[in-house]
Amino acid sequence: MDRRQRKTREAIFKAFTELLSQKDFSQITVGEIIERADIGRATFYAHFETKDFLLKELCEELFCHLFDSMHKENNHHRHIFDCDAPSSVFLHLFQHLMKNDNNILGLFSCRNNELFLGYFKESLVQLVQNQIDLFDSEKNKKLPESFLVNHIVATLVGTIRWWVDNGMKESPETITEYFLAVI
Amino acid sequence: MDRRQRKTREAIFKAFTELLSQKDFSQITVGEIIERADIGRATFYAHFETKDFLLKELCEELFCHLFDSMHKENNHHRHIFDCDAPSSVFLHLFQHLMKNDNNILGLFSCRNNELFLGYFKESLVQLVQNQIDLFDSEKNKKLPESFLVNHIVATLVGTIRWWVDNGMKESPETITEYFLAVI
DNA sequence: TTATTACAGAACTCTTTGTTCAATAAAATT
DNA sequence: AATTTTATTGAACAAAGAGTTCTGTAATAA
Numbered sequence: 001m002d003r004r005q006r007k008t009r010e011a012i013f014k015a016f017t018e019l020l021s022q023k024d025f026s027q028i029t030v031g032e033i034i035e036r037a038d039i040g041r042a043t044f045y046a047h048f049e050t051k052d053f054l055l056k057e058l059c060e061e062l063f064c065h066l067f068d069s070m071h072k073e074n075n076h077h078r079h080i081f082d083c084d085a086p087s088s089v090f091l092h093l094f095q096h097l098m099k100n101d102n103n104i105l106g107l108f109s110c111r112n113n114e115l116f117l118g119y120f121k122e123s124l125v126q127l128v129q130n131q132i133d134l135f136d137s138e139k140n141k142k143l144p145e146s147f148l149v150n151h152i153v154a155t156l157v158g159t160i161r162w163w164v165d166n167g168m169k170e171s172p173e174t175i176t177e178y179f180l181a182v183i
Numbered sequence: 184m185d186r187r188q189r190k191t192r193e194a195i196f197k198a199f200t201e202l203l204s205q206k207d208f209s210q211i212t213v214g215e216i217i218e219r220a221d222i223g224r225a226t227f228y229a230h231f232e233t234k235d236f237l238l239k240e241l242c243e244e245l246f247c248h249l250f251d252s253m254h255k256e257n258n259h260h261r262h263i264f265d266c267d268a269p270s271s272v273f274l275h276l277f278q279h280l281m282k283n284d285n286n287i288l289g290l291f292s293c294r295n296n297e298l299f300l301g302y303f304k305e306s307l308v309q310l311v312q313n314q315i316d317l318f319d320s321e322k323n324k325k326l327p328e329s330f331l332v333n334h335i336v337a338t339l340v341g342t343i344r345w346w347v348d349n350g351m352k353e354s355p356e357t358i359t360e361y362f363l364a365v366i
Numbered sequence: 367t368t369a370t371t372a373c374a375g376a377a378c379t380c381t382t383t384g385t386t387c388a389a390t391a392a393a394a395t396t
Numbered sequence: 397a398a399t400t401t402t403a404t405t406g407a408a409c410a411a412a413g414a415g416t417t418c419t420g421t422a423a424t425a426a
Contacts, residue, residue, distance in 0.1 A: 004372055004423065026209060029413060040374045045415065143361055147345055151365050154341030155334060162333045178326055182334050182366075187392065187403055212382060223405045228384065370425070378417080386409075395400070 009047055011037040013058055020107065025055060059119040062107075067123070069096055089131065090156070090179060094172035097160065121153050128152045155183050192230055194220040196241055203290065208238060242302040245290075250306070252279055272314065273339070273362060277355035280343065304336050311335045338366050
């Protein structure tokens with residue numbers, strides 16, 4: 001990829017995430033993005049078809065980064081989804097969220113983030129589905145699996161939003177406890 | 184309230200909810216609404232400051248209607264929040280959702296509904312807070328109450344969305360079972 | 367050095383938003 | 397029933413944003 005392209009792309013992402021932390025997605029205009037990124041209007045549209053596609057690609061990059069980091073932090077010989085304890089998977093997720101990526105946290109705290117949450121949930125369904133056997137007690141055997149997966153993902157999202165909205169005062173370990181306690 | 188005002192207001196709500204069942208909130212223009220409602224442009228802005236205020240007022244009307252109906256269906260001598268079993272409260276909610284109000288269901292299934300869900304959650308927090316003692320086992324005593332309330336509301340919203348997205352095949356009784364089983 | 371590719375920046379069309387105003391019709395008041 | 401008040405109409409209007417097109421220029425690759 002051309003160095004110029006990379007620089008422009010990153011400038012757009014940077015400006016966009018900064019604006020996302022200030023206001024809702026629907027309130028942000030292309031004009032604001034290009035002004036902050038200091039690029040031409042035509043350049044923006046050469047990179048992204050619309051504002052929605054920009055958000056889409058930002059989400060994809062964030063999740064690649066998130067799951068890559070979790071892989072690296074984790075045991076290199078085993079796949080992340082094959083961990084022995086379910087707690088370790090979620091603990092790593094919470095730890096990573098706390099450590100860096102204010103970008104992701106901004107998307108969690110703002111309002112117009114249905115698209116982002118859609119991606120997040122999609123990514124998590126695979127993770128949860130591999131963990132679901134561990135949660136299957138006799139009590140839950142009667143419930144449809146898709147309902148259980150949906151419930152665990154919804155709970156995870158709800159937990160993170162509560163955590164972020166309350167200022168992330170709790171440690172990742174505590175949040176993992178809370179999360180595991182309610183599911 | 185003037186009969187003319189009521190008629191235009193209802194025509195706007197009708198057109199708006201019909202459009203909401205077809206496309207996302209952000210895709211709907213004021214022009215489409217007034218064309219479908221068959222009213223003048225100035226009339227729309229005489230009633231609603233912006234499109235967002237229209238959604239806001241629609242949500243408020245829907246929730247008034249929802250909770251009023253639940254009151255009427257329920258025991259008239261006791262307040263809904265004072266019911267003996269927690270299941271009855273949630274069962275009534277699920278029953279009401281199934282019976283009527285395609286309007287509410289449309290808002291649950293569409294994407295851009297953060298504002299709607301915000302109202303819904305707000306309304307539910309009070310309901311849940313009155314029920315929370317019943318769920319307080321020794322296990323949950325360690326968890327902050329706000330976390331528990333947040334979790335129950337998030338689970339309720341997640342349950343309804345799963346129900347609606349899967350075509351509402353299950354009966355309100357079954358959904359209540361599922362819901363109570365996971366919390 | 368040459369050819370390719372990306373960017374700047376301006377001008378432009380189109381859509382949508384929100385406002386204004388005079389004319390008209392319905393409702394409330396006397 | 398006559399008059400006053402209020403709601404609606406419809407058109408015209410300005411402003412803002414989206415997305416496109418073009419030419420000249422600078423950086424990169426061959």
